[in-house]
């Protein structure tokens with residue numbers, strides 16, 4: 001039989017050296033109140049690929065406001081943020097993945113200018129890369145998870161909750177429950193938040209020996225359909241499982257990329273909690289990325305100024321309604337339909353369309369080529385641009401989100417916060433946050449994902465734009481809705497407390 005255990009590293013041999021454990025930089029952080037450690041691959045503004053970063057960068061702030069201490073543990077990447085800031089070393093040690101040993105350091109910002117506390121895990125050989133995700137994720141995130149737990153094991157005051165996000169941290173609940181090395185931590189409740197069940201982190205059983213030693217007869221906890229499935233292992237072993245909207249929780253029972261029966265089986269420990277938005281970042285009144293700030297009191301002039309900038313930048317006429325799409329160009333977001341939708345919409349309807357996104361190379365190519373056919377009423381920015389995204393939320397009239405799958409979706413929340421009308425497929429979090437204008441709401445919804453349904457809904461929106469004398473009223477109404485994290489952060493805190501008291 002294959003060797004399934006890593007070298008049994010004795011923690012006392014780990015050379016876990018603590019540097020300058022001053023009050024400020026470390027353990028006084030953990031007070032007697034409930035303290036949670038979020039473990040995540042992304043966190044805004046440090047490293048962002050999508051909405052996971054926004055959530056992990058915001059939720060801890062709001063949890064602190066409602067009385068739960070929260071910090072984030074994440075990988076140390078080679079990116080603009082880490083190049084721009086200075087870090088101090090808190091500890092260093094080694095971990096083993098199978099036969100290989102890797103040195104790692106625990107880092108903190110020398111001067112914390114963020115409004116959250118972040119601890120970085122630097123495994124130079126594996127994590128310090130200029131990307132977050134790639135083909136080598138199995139080794140990278142395995143090392144990250146083991147180093148994170150070793151560090152937590154070394155803390156004098158342990159966290160009261162360990163909150164994991166997505167499959168990159170899905171092995172943590174298993175390791176805490178099963179690995180001999182973490183026995184001392186196995187009473188700490190674990191939460192797994194599923195931001196997207198499409199991605200599960202699968203890897204073959206012959207890499208099981210990367211994990212610290214555990215009772216091999218329990219290896220079924222790692223398995224789903226014959227491979228190791230970190231998301232499935234997380235669902236099985238976490239004390240509670242959350243998803244990022246109630247509707248998505250329901251939908252996962254029918255469509256979870258193969259995990260339907262598991263989620264159905266574990267239903268009692270699962271709950272949907274809707275994401276919020278960080279109003280210290282996403283507020284048109286204070287957002288310094290905009291060309292002009294505005295509020296509900298000067299919405300008309302504010303939005304027009306931002307639209308003017310977009311129209312000038314992308315060569316559009318100001319008079320037509322501007323539809324925008326921002327996002328990853330992937331199947332889940334229905335990005336494959338965009339080229340045909342754009343082509344037909346611009347041939348038939350009186351509007352302009354702007355795309356900001358990157359992803360599937362074939363879709364990128366098609367979106368590039370469309371510019372030749374529609375030079376005056378279509379434009380695109382293929383790539384990732386945080387500042388431009390803010391300007392598009394502010395300056396567009398409508399935001400398109402035809403997603404096939406949308407666990408929560410933050411774009412529609414940002415759009416509404418900036419007075420931009422969302423056009424969404426009725427799924428997941430989109431269904432939970434956008435009400436159609438025909439039901440006295442402030443958006444447009446459609447029930448089936450198809451080119452025709454998108455086109456029909458765009459037509460409905462164009463007509464609405466042309467026939468509604470006072471569009472600013474609907475914009476005002478949607479801007480008044482509170483999408484901040486306050487209510488949802490409280491729900492997470494209540495969930496933690498319910499575990500501690502049950």
Ligand code: ADP
Pocket residue numbers: 049050051052054326327328356357358383384385386389408409410411412
């Ligand atoms: P997902 O996480 O599935 O990509 P979300 O709606 O939760 O979708 O969050 C997407 C986040 O990423 C938003 O903050 C959105 O503004 C941002 N985003 C997506 N694509 C881009 C891009 N090309 N440039 C700038 N921001 C982007």
Ligand code: GLC
Pocket residue numbers: 050051052055195196244275406407408409410429
């Ligand atoms: C995922 C989902 C998205 C959600 C985000 C943050 O990336 O695709 O719908 O908003 O996570 O939870």
